[in-house]
Amino acid sequence: MSVETHGISVGIERSGSKFYMTFVAVGKLTHEDYQYMVPMLESAIAGVDEPEINVLADITELEGWELRAAWDDLKIGIAHGKSFEKIAIVGEGKLQQWMAKIADWFTPYDAKFFDSKKQAREWLND
DSSP: OOOOOOEEEEEEEEETTEEEEEEEEEEEEOHHHHHHHHHHHHHHHTTOSSOOEEEEEEEEEEEEEOHHHHHHHHHHHHHHGGGEEEEEEEOOSHHHHHHHHHHHHHSSSEEEEESSHHHHHHHHHO
């Protein structure tokens, strides 16, 4: 019997003088993963009048979403999309790079794909 690991971890990092949120997605995300993550995101931006959030999203171990989880992800974008300024997506492979381009086309924030966290952090610090 194998146990599949999946979920989202959320954190805050500092690079130089800038702070940004970090997301690490692992495995195939479920609706339950979003039920845990969304309150953390909302509490992190609560009380900030006009948040301008930069994000480092590591999807190197992401295997996809369940349909309901994909819907949850879309709802976050609709509810909080204007709060995000830049999202640096770190991943590997053409599929993940394509996903980042789709995010950039359909969202109000600037999303860009990177092969390394170092490059992503540099872009977030510009």
